[in-house]
Amino acid sequence: MCGIVGYLGSKKTKDILLDGLSELEYRGYDSAGIAVLQNNNFSVFKAVGKLVNLQEKAATFDPSGFAIGIGHTRWATHGKPTELNAHPHLGESSYVVHNGIIENYAALKRNLQEDGIKFLSQTDTEVIVHLFEKELKSSGSVFNAFTKTISQLHGAFAILLVTKSESDTIFFAKQGSPMIVGRDTEDEKYFASSDTPLIGKCSEVIYLDDGDYGYVTPSEISIFDKNAHKKAPHFSKLSTNKLSAQKNGFRFFMEKEIYEQSEVIIDTLMGRISDNEINFEELDSNLFEGINEIKLCACGTSYHSALASSYLFERYAKIRVSVEIASEFRYKEPLLCKDTLFVAISQSGETADTLETLKMAKEAGLKTLVLCNVDNSSMVRLADASILTRAGIEKGVASTKAFATQVVVFWMLTLYIAKIKNSLTPNEIEKQISLLREIPSVLQIKDGLHEKITRLSKRYLHGHGFFFIGRDVFYPLALEGALKLKEISYLHAEGYPSGEMKHGPIALADPELFTIALLPQHMLYEKSKSNVEELSARDSTICAISPIEFDKADDYIKISNVRDYMLEFFEMMVIVQLLSMEIAIRLGNDVDMPRNLAKSVTVE
Numbered sequence: 001m002c003g004i005v006g007y008l009g010s011k012k013t014k015d016i017l018l019d020g021l022s023e024l025e026y027r028g029y030d031s032a033g034i035a036v037l038q039n040n041n042f043s044v045f046k047a048v049g050k051l052v053n054l055q056e057k058a059a060t061f062d063p064s065g066f067a068i069g070i071g072h073t074r075w076a077t078h079g080k081p082t083e084l085n086a087h088p089h090l091g092e093s094s095y096v097v098h099n100g101i102i103e104n105y106a107a108l109k110r111n112l113q114e115d116g117i118k119f120l121s122q123t124d125t126e127v128i129v130h131l132f133e134k135e136l137k138s139s140g141s142v143f144n145a146f147t148k149t150i151s152q153l154h155g156a157f158a159i160l161l162v163t164k165s166e167s168d169t170i171f172f173a174k175q176g177s178p179m180i181v182g183r184d185t186e187d188e189k190y191f192a193s194s195d196t197p198l199i200g201k202c203s204e205v206i207y208l209d210d211g212d213y214g215y216v217t218p219s220e221i222s223i224f225d226k227n228a229h230k231k232a233p234h235f236s237k238l239s240t241n242k243l244s245a246q247k248n249g250f251r252f253f254m255e256k257e258i259y260e261q262s263e264v265i266i267d268t269l270m271g272r273i274s275d276n277e278i279n280f281e282e283l284d285s286n287l288f289e290g291i292n293e294i295k296l297c298a299c300g301t302s303y304h305s306a307l308a309s310s311y312l313f314e315r316y317a318k319i320r321v322s323v324e325i326a327s328e329f330r331y332k333e334p335l336l337c338k339d340t341l342f343v344a345i346s347q348s349g350e351t352a353d354t355l356e357t358l359k360m361a362k363e364a365g366l367k368t369l370v371l372c373n374v375d376n377s378s379m380v381r382l383a384d385a386s387i388l389t390r391a392g393i394e395k396g397v398a399s400t401k402a403f404a405t406q407v408v409v410f411w412m413l414t415l416y417i418a419k420i421k422n423s424l425t426p427n428e429i430e431k432q433i434s435l436l437r438e439i440p441s442v443l444q445i446k447d448g449l450h451e452k453i454t455r456l457s458k459r460y461l462h463g464h465g466f467f468f469i470g471r472d473v474f475y476p477l478a479l480e481g482a483l484k485l486k487e488i489s490y491l492h493a494e495g496y497p498s499g500e501m502k503h504g505p506i507a508l509a510d511p512e513l514f515t516i517a518l519l520p521q522h523m524l525y526e527k528s529k530s531n532v533e534e535l536s537a538r539d540s541t542i543c544a545i546s547p548i549e550f551d552k553a554d555d556y557i558k559i560s561n562v563r564d565y566m567l568e569f570f571e572m573m574v575i576v577q578l579l580s581m582e583i584a585i586r587l588g589n590d591v592d593m594p595r596n597l598a599k600s601v602t603v604e
Helices: 013-023 051-057 105-114 126-136 142-151 242-246 253-259 261-269 300-317 352-363 378-382 401-421 426-442 449-457 474-489 498-503 525-537 565-586
Strands: 003-009 031-038 041-048 067-074 094-102 155-163 166-175 180-183 189-192 204-207 213-217 220-224 293-298 320-325 340-346 367-372 385-388 465-470 493-497 513-518 541-546 555-558
Touching (some): 003 013, 003 094, 003 166, 013 031, 013 067, 013 189, 031 051, 031 094, 067 155, 067 166, 094 105, 094 126, 105 126, 126 142, 142 155, 142 166, 180 220, 253 261, 253 565, 261 401, 293 300, 293 352, 300 340, 300 401, 300 474, 352 367, 352 378, 367 378, 367 401, 401 426, 401 565, 426 565, 449 565, 465 474, 474 493, 474 565, 513 525, 513 565, 525 541, 541 565
Parallel strands (some): 293 340, 367 385, 465 513, 513 541, 541 555
Antiparallel strands (some): 003 067, 003 189, 031 041, 031 067, 094 155, 155 166, 166 213, 180 189, 213 220
């Protein structure tokens, strides 16, 4: 979720870069930096924290006349949020900014270190600039060196590189991470990772395709495709609406955030998974010494992610887990034992009820861990340790990608603890890690799925309520599906364990009761199926979500045939999010700002 800007021209370069970065703040970041090349000299500024810190550092810098500049907002992945790890990264006479992940950076870094190259940062990005300068020594031209460099990179990336060897040129490459080139009426050149920094500055833009690379100069924009064929620049008119541009063409931020879950999960996994183990640089393994129980405490969506994760902790890490609703926990006079690790979960890190429970745990002498999306938030500062989910800014009040990233982090944490406790074999851990790697592809919304859900939604606008039902981890997912629908559609919905329907709720079954049944193939399918059949026999309207067609269902949404129940979990998660959103849209609601709700609840 990092952001990139670039500029080549004679206007106020520093202001253009800083203004562009400010337009990318919505993507989320924990450090920022700019590099300006003018008269064959670099001026570089970096700062940790908010953009105002970078603005203060560069306050006396005021370049005038022609210059080239690049800037970056970084969301820490490889390495902590420090100035050394902030972009741009330096070689001997070049700077680079980069979004994405260089999957083979470790091997490239080893080779470069063997050649005597010293690295300053912990990032994967720094290999790019050193590799480029190595190639530059043996290449006939700067562009050849850049081409050879990007040909050796595996992974997803958007790259801008500037060098004293071509002091009027910005080199660029795009693979799997967004990058836009723009020009103004004076033919000055701009770069950004989304439309918003370019609105009001550019008259037209080029949306680069995957595999595109090239360079810009004061007189030229040269683009080559993945097959090294030069292509004519194709310009498009730029929107003038910044809010619309931030939505990237989606109707609502919530819709955009559902679609970008695949991308943010890549960020969440980045630098934390290898072939056979989970790496959390932010954790000391001593945190788990003497711990016999984990207590998870949260509110709302974060509570549901904790509840889902409790199944994984006990199943894989073989450690006792309890899950608490923060607003209740505060007043129940709980027994807090020193052998308990207290884990608070919050998207914002400011949720009042959860923050107070964290204070209680600290006062009782418990070890504490926070799972959060916002660095330097109140909870992160208070806890003994923290893990950031890297979901980026979530503008929709009804949480989507925060839930997905929380569950993924908890899944990784169960494997991290399982290795410490030897509760899983190395082969079993490797299998789980290979499943984690599949989540981004599972979260990509398949062709026709959204359209099908949109058509189905018109059948679910009335009636006296919804039951979302599931077993095991699919029960918390049912709770989350019901919460999403309540939050944005204002229709009554409940989540229930499938097996509990016969213990009272089935009395409500009739054609006006809509049942959203989660029927995974790899988790208690036959048991769940028989529970749904009980509802069908009482004439409830059934919408089944499953890889296996269910003949008793009135509506059926097919998911992929995958190899594990957790992959089914994430695909079903996307479906219930989309279904809730489309029902709410049909009812004419603003799904981004539902009535009576706030994004960060900082009151009790």
